[in-house]
Amino acid sequence: MQSDDAVATAAQHVTPPSTPITAPASRQDALKQLSHTNTADSSILSQLTSNPFFTAGFGLAGLGALAAFGQRGVRRLASLIRQRLLVDVEINVKDESYQWFLYWMTQHEKRQLSSSLMSGPISTERLSLIERAVRRLTPRMRHLAVETSKVELPNGSITTHFSLIPGPGQHILRYRGAFIHVNRQRESGRTELLSTGSRPFETTTLTTLYSHRFVFEQIFREAHELAQKSVEGKTVIYNARGVVWEKFGYPRQKRPLDSVILEKGVKERIVADIQDFIGSAKWYADRGVPYRRGYLLYGPPGTGKSSFIQALAGHLDYGIAIVNLSERGLTDDRLNHLLTIIPQRTLVLLEDVDAAYNNRRKVEADGYAGANVTFSGLLNALDGVASAEERILFLTTNHIERLDEALVRPGRVDMTVRLGNATAYQIAALWDRFYGDIANEDLEEKRTTQETKDMFMNRLVECGVLANLEESTVSSTSTAALQGLFLYNKGNPDGAIETAWQLSPGVMPNAPLEMPKTAQQSSG
Helix, strand or coil: CHHHHHHHHHHHHCCCCCCCCCCCCCHHHHHHHHHHHHHHHHHHHHHHHCCHHHHHHHHHHHHHHHHHHHHHHHHHHHHHHHHHHEEEEEEECCCCHHHHHHHHHHHHHHHHHHHHHHHHHHHHHHCCHHHHHHHHHCCCCCCEEEEEEEEECCCCCEEEEEEEEECCEEEEEEECCEEEEEEEEEEEEEEEEECCEEEEEEEEEEEEEHHHCCHHHHHHHHHHHHHHHHCCCEECEEEEECCEEEECCCCEECCCHHHCCCCCCHHHHHHHHHHHHHCCHHHHHHCCCCCEEEEEEECCCCCCHHHHHHHHHHHHCCEEEEEECCCCCCCHHHHHHHCCCCCCCEEEEEECCHHHHHCCCCCCCCCCCCCCCCHHHHHHHHHCCCCCCCEEEEEEECCHHHCCCCCCCCCCCCEEEECCCCEHHHHHHHHHHHHCCCCHHHCCCCCCHHHHHHHHHHHHHHCCCCCCCCCCCECCCCHHHHHHHHHHCCCCHHHHHHCHHHHCCCCCCCCCCCCCHHHHHHHC
16 A cells, blocks of 8 residues: 555656747748748849849959959960960170170171072072961061261271161061061160260060070170171270270271381280280189289380280280370279279270379369379279279380389389380381382392392491491381381382481481481481
């Protein structure tokens, strides 16, 4: 009984399950809510799509995005193709090869035009159809510029030549089967200060297929060879204009070194020293010595100082940069600047350096030192902290006694050479150069060439030009006066013998052909 009562009591304590607070919505109610939401969204979308402004703007925006994406893709693809298939080379006006290439491009087009004209219709028929089509479709230069040059003829007249060169713009060349796109661009308002003058800044870009990239080396090699041929056998002279070097006239014909007759051994000693200096750049660098060399040539006028420097430059295949220290407006800073931008393979010539000593002045309190270069400025330019390296300098003077010891000390002048009046050795060598190739039968009297030279040398002794006929005997005349006499009697050694009295002391060169009484008495 107790167990039954316990069960009944437990049953009373058990609470029946309570009903849920929130019952899930029926399926129909959910579908109604979803359809109501879709109807609201579809109404908004239908309103937007039915709005012509929205659809037009959305379409334009889509087209713009698509165009921008497509443009980026095209650029990317073009850049990728350019990187894979094309190669270009850029040169600017500051590079020495810039003018080489322009000259080569002009000559290349001239050759192409002349070859097409020379081929004629018969040769054209022999070409294949493809080759003829390529020649016809190959574009020529369309942007041209005019270059004018003047040539002085031996008779003194001047002839003017005009040539067309590729101007700024785009050109297409065909070289050895490769098409090359040339783009020459000039920046307006910008100039570049070069060692040969001030010019507008320009760049030229060459573009061709990557498989034809080797033509660039061939083009620049040909351009360099063509530039060398244009000055082959000539010496380029530079003159200071403002703060830059400019070519002075046209290149001069090289003067043979053996055409300058100096005292025995002098010429060979200078040439050997300068050639040793040119090949000792590493030696100077290893020892920390400034790589520059200075030479001082002094002596009376007409002894061959400038002529020897010109012949030496031709022998070494160098140019000559001339500085006139007496030029009005040449200041210390300008001189120092000019000596630091010397063109490559160029000798520097300072003629009549004693003029700078005459301009030796003190700097005023305000720092102004006058219009010309000062002596201290010259010293600093030759051997100062900012002086240039890799420089060969020649100084000439007729009055060495006017020069200060500070100017000719070692480091500024490494070799001093005196070129005096002609010696008997120089006179004989100069005679051989002018009359050594004249045959004996061309003379009025039947005598050998040596006998004719001996007559001239004895004549100089009779006129008082030479004391004796020893090779080291110094005469009273210069090599310039001798050369003038020989030029007057070109091809006529007997005439040179007859007019040798003009070289006598106190007689003006190119005097009347009548012998003065003093010379007649001395010769008698």
